[in-house]
Amino acid sequence: MASEDARSRRTALERDTGNGSKSAGAPPAGAAAQRHIPPASLDRLPVYLRVLTAMLGDGIERVSSDELAEAAGVNSPKLRKDLSYLGSYGTRGVGYDVAYLSGQISAALGLTLTWRVAIVGAGNLGRALAGYPGFGSRGFEVVALLDADPMVIGQEVGWLRISPVDSLEAVLAKTRANMAVLAVPAEVAQDLCDRLVESGITSILNFAPVVLQAPDDVQIRKVDMATELQILAYHAQRSQALRIAERARLAR
Amino acid sequence: MASEDARSRRTALERDTGNGSKSAGAPPAGAAAQRHIPPASLDRLPVYLRVLTAMLGDGIERVSSDELAEAAGVNSPKLRKDLSYLGSYGTRGVGYDVAYLSGQISAALGLTLTWRVAIVGAGNLGRALAGYPGFGSRGFEVVALLDADPMVIGQEVGWLRISPVDSLEAVLAKTRANMAVLAVPAEVAQDLCDRLVESGITSILNFAPVVLQAPDDVQIRKVDMATELQILAYHAQRSQALRIAERARLAR
DNA sequence: TGTTGTGAACCCTTTCACAGCA
DNA sequence: TGCTGTGAAAGGGTTCACAACA
Numbered sequence: 001m002a003s004e005d006a007r008s009r010r011t012a013l014e015r016d017t018g019n020g021s022k023s024a025g026a027p028p029a030g031a032a033a034q035r036h037i038p039p040a041s042l043d044r045l046p047v048y049l050r051v052l053t054a055m056l057g058d059g060i061e062r063v064s065s066d067e068l069a070e071a072a073g074v075n076s077p078k079l080r081k082d083l084s085y086l087g088s089y090g091t092r093g094v095g096y097d098v099a100y101l102s103g104q105i106s107a108a109l110g111l112t113l114t115w116r117v118a119i120v121g122a123g124n125l126g127r128a129l130a131g132y133p134g135f136g137s138r139g140f141e142v143v144a145l146l147d148a149d150p151m152v153i154g155q156e157v158g159w160l161r162i163s164p165v166d167s168l169e170a171v172l173a174k175t176r177a178n179m180a181v182l183a184v185p186a187e188v189a190q191d192l193c194d195r196l197v198e199s200g201i202t203s204i205l206n207f208a209p210v211v212l213q214a215p216d217d218v219q220i221r222k223v224d225m226a227t228e229l230q231i232l233a234y235h236a237q238r239s240q241a242l243r244i245a246e247r248a249r250l251a252r
Numbered sequence: 253m254a255s256e257d258a259r260s261r262r263t264a265l266e267r268d269t270g271n272g273s274k275s276a277g278a279p280p281a282g283a284a285a286q287r288h289i290p291p292a293s294l295d296r297l298p299v300y301l302r303v304l305t306a307m308l309g310d311g312i313e314r315v316s317s318d319e320l321a322e323a324a325g326v327n328s329p330k331l332r333k334d335l336s337y338l339g340s341y342g343t344r345g346v347g348y349d350v351a352y353l354s355g356q357i358s359a360a361l362g363l364t365l366t367w368r369v370a371i372v373g374a375g376n377l378g379r380a381l382a383g384y385p386g387f388g389s390r391g392f393e394v395v396a397l398l399d400a401d402p403m404v405i406g407q408e409v410g411w412l413r414i415s416p417v418d419s420l421e422a423v424l425a426k427t428r429a430n431m432a433v434l435a436v437p438a439e440v441a442q443d444l445c446d447r448l449v450e451s452g453i454t455s456i457l458n459f460a461p462v463v464l465q466a467p468d469d470v471q472i473r474k475v476d477m478a479t480e481l482q483i484l485a486y487h488a489q490r491s492q493a494l495r496i497a498e499r500a501r502l503a504r
Numbered sequence: 505t506g507t508t509g510t511g512a513a514c515c516c517t518t519t520c521a522c523a524g525c526a
Numbered sequence: 527t528g529c530t531g532t533g534a535a536a537g538g539g540t541t542c543a544c545a546a547c548a
Contacts, residue, residue: 040517042486046479050461064529073463076529077519084531092525092530109482110489117481124383128376134461134478139485179484181477202491203484205477209302209386211325219487221480225433225457226386227298228473229369230361232431232455233391234294235471237362239454292539316507329541336509344508344547 037108041082045105047072048079052102053138064095111139116176118201120192121183122147122155122162125207129181130157143175148188165192172199179203186210193220289360293334297357299324300331304354305390316347363391368428370453372444373435374399374407374414377459381433382409395427400440420444424451431455438462445472 037045051071055063065083069076083089083101086108090096106112117135119126122145129135130145145157146165153164163171171177180201182189189208196204197218204220206212209227212220289297303323307315317335321328335341335353338360342348358364369387371378374397381387382397397409398417405416415423423429432453434441441460448456449466456472458464461479464472 037486038516042483043479045486046476046482047463049482050478051463065531066529071463073465075519077521078517080529080531081518088531090530093528094526095529108486110485111482113489115481115485115488124376124380128380129477131376132477135481138478140478140481178488179481203488205480205484211299211303211323213325217491219484221484223475223477223480224298225381225384225475226302226390226392227295228457228475229367229387229392229431229433230298230301230363230390231294232457232471232473233362233367234289234297234360236367236430236455237365239469290539318507327541329543330539332507332509333540340509342508345506346548347507 037085041085044072044074044078044082045109047074048082049102049105049109052098052105055098056102060098062095063098063101065090068096106139109139113139115140115179115203116143117141117179117181118144118146118172118175118177119181119183120146120165120168120196121181121185121207122149122152122157123183126181126183127157129183130160140179143177144171146171148184168192168195169199172196172201177201179205181205181207182212183207289337293337296324296326296330296334297361299326300334301354301357301361304350304357307350308354312350314347315350315353317342320348358391365391367392367431367455368395369393369431369433370396370398370424370427370429371433371435372398372417372420372448373433373437373459374401374404374409375435378433378435379409381435382412392431395429396423398423400436417444420447421451424448424453429453431457433457433459434464435459 048068051068052063055071065076065080069079072079080090083096086104089101089104117140119130119142122130126145126147130142135142142160144163145160146163146168147153148165150164153162155162172180178201180196180203182192182196182204184192186208189206189210190212193204193206193212193214197214202218204212204214204218206220206222207224209224211222214220300320303320304315307323317328317332321331324331332342335348338356341353341356369392371382371394374382378397378399382394387394394412396415397412398415398420399405400417402416405414407414424432430453432448432455434444434448434456436444438460441458441462442464445456445458445464445466449470454470456464456466456470458472458474459476461476463474466472
């Protein structure tokens with residue numbers, strides 16, 4: 001797997017531990033010299049951001065940790081801990097300013113600049129992703145859609161024209177893509193991953209049901225529906241077994 | 253949290269209902285009332301299963317924990333620990349029998365019976381899921397595909413005909429679906445979730461970018477590409493910042 | 505000999521309780 | 527008074543080293 005930071009270089013922009021440094025108020029939005037957000041916490045930030053964005057759309061200006069936690073499906077101490085890794089952006093006795101907090105989370109996630117995404121594979125899945133409204137809306141722009149099938153190359157999908165995957169390297173260079181999504185059959189995923197890495201892509205979202213091998217400095221995340229269903233099956237079978245055992249116990 | 257839960261004994265699967273069960277020896281694949289697999293471990297079992305299935309297809313009969321771990325992208329102590337929660341299915345000095353081990357993992361996950369899946373939403377994503385080969389092959393059968401759009405209702409997708417979501421309850425009953433996949437816009441996801449729960453569905457895989465609220469006995473898992481991309485963005489931005497800091501340090 | 509299975513140490517995550525502050 | 531921010535405790539997960547054993 002190409003994650004596991006493992007190395008803690010201490011390059012973390014000086015050591016402003018913020019430990020009691022109340023003078024340092026809110027840092028100017030921008031460079032956001034954040035320090036290492038724990039992975040478990042990082043996984044939840046996008047959820048908070050989405051909830052906050054929805055609240056913003058509803059005209060809600062302030063929110064308490066209880067309310068936000070409720071809407072995000074976590075408990076409030078966990079939420080506050082998570083937010084504390086970013087900084088102290090709330091007001092005691094009051095709560096959080098929705099607009100300000102969502103801005104801070106966006107900054108922490110690196111969404112202040114727009115990421116240029118190439119989608120490799122233009123089957124139903126690739127098209128669904130290309131058309132996904134959540135993409136374009138916030139921080140991500142789909143700049144290329146590629147496929148190997150001569151029948152679909154050249155077709156238009158939304159604003160995009162499907163490019164031949166043969167010219168992957170040229171397309172990546174021309175579009176200056178800095179992220180890639182793999183929505184291709186499992187058999188060709190590793191090969192395409194290699195080509196992406198060779199072209200300098202270091203962030204890959206993989207929908208193919210294979211474990212990709214890549215250098216450690218390449219970040220790969222996997223989305224896999226079969227895996228998710230199998231985990232659901234485990235729980236379902238388990239509670240089913242419990243019900244049967246219970247019934248047997250009662251009948252005894 | 254007052255569960256008695258005796259500190260785990262030696263073996264993982266004890267409590268056979270004792271109905272004419274053999275004594276020692278390999279347990280008959282079956283109801284395996286297994287004992288609580290830790291969530292973190294559970295998340296990895298599908299990966300192992302997939303790798304093993306691939307090996308089986310390649311005619312590989314035996315595998316060591318090192319080889320399997322390598323292929324699954326984890327380290328070998330972790331793999332062995334994970335497998336130990338299921339039982340002792342390896343042979344010391346030799347390794348694991350690929351066919352046997354994959355059978356045991358399948359059983360542990362509850363894939364011995366076929367789960368009947370209803371897919372709600374027949375857009376590109378829903379169709380991609382309905383046509384996903386990994387579904388039918390591995391313990392899951394798509395038994396219904398539903399949509400709200402009158403223009404697509406009645407269309408055929410593979411073996412399926414798209415049903416009107418208005419008759420969701422009737423379709424679930426007729427097809428005896430016991431799992432559901434939500435591939436619908438965020439705005440209608442909670443409403444459909446409620447209807448699924450009302451109809452007795454307790455396992456839901458949610459692709460809509462919302463946090464669904466449901467009773468505790470309903471298992472919900474979420475798949476969300478926007479979330480995944482945002483996490484990738486964090487890492488990308490971070491290593492970018494590190495490179496810049498490094499360059500500044502060298503220039504100093 | 506070679507590899508599995510596992511207690512124990514270590515590390516990360518979550519929870520709790522309350523100090524700190526508007 | 528009310529809600530945030532955070533040390534400290536509790537709870538899991540991962541790693542390690544090695545005992546067990548074909």
